Amino acid sequence: MSDKSRNIKNVVKFHLCCSCGLCSNYCRHHAITYRINALGFYEPIIDDKKCINCGICLKSCPGINDLKDYTNKESRYFYGYSTDDEMHLNASSGGIVTELLCYLISNKIVDYVTCVTTRTGEQLPMQIVTNDIEIIKECRTSKYCPVQWKGIIEKIEQVEGSIAIVALPCQINSLKNYFKKRKVSKKIKFFFSLMCNHMPSLKAAEYIVKGYNKKAVLKKVINRGGGFPGYMTYEIQDSGGSVCFRTPFRKIWAAGYGRYFKNRRCILCNDPFAKSADATFGDSYFLQNTDKKGTTFCIVRNLKVTDILMAMQKGRCIELQEGPDEKAIRKTYEVLFDREMTFLQKNKCLQILHQKTIVPINSFVKLDFRYACHFYKDMFIAQLGKYQWLWPYLSEKNKLMNLIIINKNERSQNHSRNRL
Ligand SMILES: Cc1cc2nc3c(=O)[nH]c(=O)nc-3n(C[C@H](O)[C@H](O)[C@H](O)COP(=O)(O)OP(=O)(O)OC[C@H]3O[C@@H](n4cnc5c(N)ncnc54)[C@H](O)[C@@H]3O)c2cc1C
Ligand code: SF4
Numbered sequence: 001m002s003d004k005s006r007n008i009k010n011v012v013k014f015h016l017c018c019s020c021g022l023c024s025n026y027c028r029h030h031a032i033t034y035r036i037n038a039l040g041f042y043e044p045i046i047d048d049k050k051c052i053n054c055g056i057c058l059k060s061c062p063g064i065n066d067l068k069d070y071t072n073k074e075s076r077y078f079y080g081y082s083t084d085d086e087m088h089l090n091a092s093s094g095g096i097v098t099e100l101l102c103y104l105i106s107n108k109i110v111d112y113v114t115c116v117t118t119r120t121g122e123q124l125p126m127q128i129v130t131n132d133i134e135i136i137k138e139c140r141t142s143k144y145c146p147v148q149w150k151g152i153i154e155k156i157e158q159v160e161g162s163i164a165i166v167a168l169p170c171q172i173n174s175l176k177n178y179f180k181k182r183k184v185s186k187k188i189k190f191f192f193s194l195m196c197n198h199m200p201s202l203k204a205a206e207y208i209v210k211g212y213n214k215k216a217v218l219k220k221v222i223n224r225g226g227g228f229p230g231y232m233t234y235e236i237q238d239s240g241g242s243v244c245f246r247t248p249f250r251k252i253w254a255a256g257y258g259r260y261f262k263n264r265r266c267i268l269c270n271d272p273f274a275k276s277a278d279a280t281f282g283d284s285y286f287l288q289n290t291d292k293k294g295t296t297f298c299i300v301r302n303l304k305v306t307d308i309l310m311a312m313q314k315g316r317c318i319e320l321q322e323g324p325d326e327k328a329i330r331k332t333y334e335v336l337f338d339r340e341m342t343f344l345q346k347n348k349c350l351q352i353l354h355q356k357t358i359v360p361i362n363s364f365v366k367l368d369f370r371y372a373c374h375f376y377k378d379m380f381i382a383q384l385g386k387y388q389w390l391w392p393y394l395s396e397k398n399k400l401m402n403l404i405i406i407n408k409n410e411r412s413q414n415h416s417r418n419r420l
C-alpha cells in the first residue's frame with residue numbers, strides 16, 4: 001500500500017500507537033489483527049489484501065487524534081470507598097468503580113457494563129460486556145498492561161438496552177469519536193474512565209517474575225489488592241509446581257513498571273484525566289499515610305453520576321466525602337497536570353509564533369516562563385540534527401552558548417557569502 005494509505009500503518013511505523021486495541025473493532029473488513037511486539041505492546045498488522053483504504057480506523061485512532069474538546073467542564077470532586085470490607089481491601093483503590101457498576105445493574109439504571117477479566121487463561125486481560133454482578137466483582141482491580149477489546153463493538157451493538165463503558169482516557173476519546181455518528185451511540189449511557197499516567201508493557205510482569213526465578217513461567221497477575229497501595233500478586237509455574245508471590249505495589253512501580261516499561265506514545269498523552277468522560281477515578285494519594293485500606297478519588301462531570309453516588313452513599317454501599325480542595329488536587333496529581341500543561345503551553349508557543357496549533361488555545365492559557373524555556377530548548381535541540389557530534393558537550397551551559405554563537409556566526413558568514 002502506498003504512503004497515501006488511510007489506514008493506521010503509519011501510526012505504527014512512527015511509534016504513535018498507544019496499544020489501545022480498538023482499531024480491529026473499527027475495521028469491518030477484518031483487515032486488522034494484532035501481535036504482541038518485542039516491547040510487550042499490542043501492534044496492529046494490516047492485511048493489504050483485505051484493506052479497502054476507507055480511513056475509518058485512522059479517523060478514530062487515539063495515537064494521532066488529539067483531544068478536540070479541551071474546555072474545562074464543571075467538575076465535583078469526591079473520595080470514598082466500598083462499605084464491603086473485602087471489596088474495600090482488594091479493589092485497586094477503594095472499590096468505588098466496581099460498586100458503581102454493580103449498583104447500575106442492580107438498580108436497572110443500565111442493562112450492561114464493560115469490565116476487564118483475567119479469566120480467559122491468557123496473559124492478556126480482556127474487556128467484556130456483562131450484566132452479571134459476580135463477574136463484575138471478579139473483574140475489580142486495575143490491569144496495568146494492554147487489554148484485548150476483541151469484537152467488543154459488535155457485542156455492544158448486539159446487546160439489547162443501555163450500557164456503561166469503563167476505559168482508559170485515550171480509549172474513551174477514540175470510542176466517542178467512533179460512536180459520534182453511529183446509531184449505537186444512543187445505547188451508551190455513561191463513559192467512565194480511570195486516570196492514567198501510562199500503560200505498562202506485558203514485559204514488566206515477566207521482568208519481575210524472572211527476578212524471582214529465572215526459569216519460572218508467568219501464569220497470572222493480580223494487580224493491586226491487599227490494602228493501600230497494596231500488592232502485585234504473581235502466579236507462576238516453576239519446578240516446584242504452581243506458586244504465588246507478591247511484591248509491594250509502590251516498590252515494583254519504582255523497579256521498572258513505571259520507568260522502563262512504559263509505552264513511549266504515553267509520553268505525548270495530553271488527557272490523563274479523561275476530560276470528556278462522565279466521571280474519572282484514581283487513587284487518593286492526598287490522604288497520604290492515613291489510608292491503609294484504600295480510597296478512590298472521583299472526578300464527576302455529570303449531575304446524574306453525582307446523584308447516583310449520593311444514592312449509593314444513602315443506601316450505605318459506599319462511604320463518600322466531597323473534596324479535597326483544588327490546591328490538594330493540583331499538588332497530588334502534579335505529574336498528570338504537568339503533562340496536560342506541557343501540551344497546552346507548547347500549543348500556546350506555536351500560536352504566538354503564528355504556527356499551526358493542534359487545538360485552538362483560548363486566552364485562559366497564560367504562557368509560563370518555565371514551559372516557554374522548555375519549548376524553545378526543544379525547538380533548538382530539534383534543529384541541532386546536523387550538529388549531533390556536538391551533543392555530548394551540550395551539558396555544559398557555556399558550551400551550549402558557544403554553539404549558539406557559532407551557529408549565528410555561521411549564518412552571518414553564509415549570508416555575506418550569498419551577498420558577494
Ligand atoms: C493503566 C492504568 C494506569 C493508571 N494510572 C493511574 C495513575 O497514574 N494515578 C491514579 O491515581 N490512578 C491511576 N489508575 C487508576 C487506578 O489504578 C484505579 O483503577 C482507580 O483508582 C479506580 O479504583 P477502584 O478501586 O475504584 O476500582 P476497582 O473497583 O478496582 O475497579 C476497576 C475497574 O476498572 C476496570 N479496569 C481495570 N483495568 C482496566 C483497563 N486497563 N482498561 C479498562 N478498564 C479497566 C476493571 O474491570 C474494574 O471494573 C490507573 C489505572 C490503569 C488501568
Ligand atoms: S493507537 Fe489504537 S487505534 Fe491507533 S493504531 Fe494503535 S491500537 Fe490501533
Ligand code: SF4
Nearest residue numbers: 027051052054055057
Ligand atoms: S482503512 Fe478501512 S479497511 Fe483498511 S484497515 Fe482501516 S478500517 Fe479496515
Ligand code: SF4
Nearest residue numbers: 170196198199266269
Ligand atoms: S497515558 Fe494516555 S495514551 Fe497512554 S494509555 Fe494512558 S490514556 Fe492512553
